[in-house]
Amino acid sequence: MVKRARGSRTGRPIMALLDLLGRRWVLRIVWELREEPRRFRELQDAIGASPTIVNSRLAELREAKLVELDADTGYRLTALGRELLRLFLPLHVWSEKWAKALV
Amino acid sequence: MVKRARGSRTGRPIMALLDLLGRRWVLRIVWELREEPRRFRELQDAIGASPTIVNSRLAELREAKLVELDADTGYRLTALGRELLRLFLPLHVWSEKWAKALV
DNA sequence: GCGATCGCTACAGAAAATGTAGTAACGGAG
DNA sequence: CTCCGTTACTACATTTTCTGTAGCGATCGC
Known part of the structure; x- marks a missing residue:
């Protein structure tokens, strides 16, 4: 079940995700x-x-199964979390371009 | 100049961006x-x-040049904002998969 | 003038985040 | 066993942020 999000009560996954990531x-x-x-x-x-x-x-994040705690090494991304991160990696490059545009 | 972000004082674009998007x-x-x-x-x-x-x-968002106000039509994404959005579009598909994994 | 719509603001109360301190559990050394 | 360090995590008063509601000033059509 998708956790019902703070702001949006639609139950649509994208809204729940945007809400979670927007915290x-x-x-x-x-x-x-x-x-x-x-x-x-x-x-x-x-x-x-x-x-x-x-x-x-x-x-x-643990409830959303994006992060888990390993007693020996600490907090880490789950497989799902790493998938999400992969979608975000281009942000790193793009942010440099964005910063230049802000001058 | 990159607006110094709420949480991070590093001045690194990726941090400023994560901070902005995390609001x-x-x-x-x-x-x-x-x-x-x-x-x-x-x-x-x-x-x-x-x-x-x-x-x-x-x-x-206007200060970050991601959104602008057009008097005739309303608020809209700038070219920069549309670029950012393009990076986020895969989230829509992924969120469906994520929702299924949360059951 | 009058009403409708536009972006936007004031402000009190509610909710969330901070900063600091501290708890409880575990492991290893003496 | 006691003591010490490390772990994740919690309590709580203060500060910051957000909400909910009402309303302002400008602009347009009539």
């Missing part, structure tokens, strides 16, 4: 996990958010 | 503008947010 720190967390697993504190320090919110975002 | 309603607004221009109220009704926040998000 503060969520995109950033996925990004930080793109290369290797991270410990809770490590992640918290990297993004500079409070533990409260890091924890609740991780809980949401 | 509530931003992804949703871009999504709503994917096909045709929308009027302010139209947009507000479509996403169900308060006018205050719709206006401030639109202001941020």
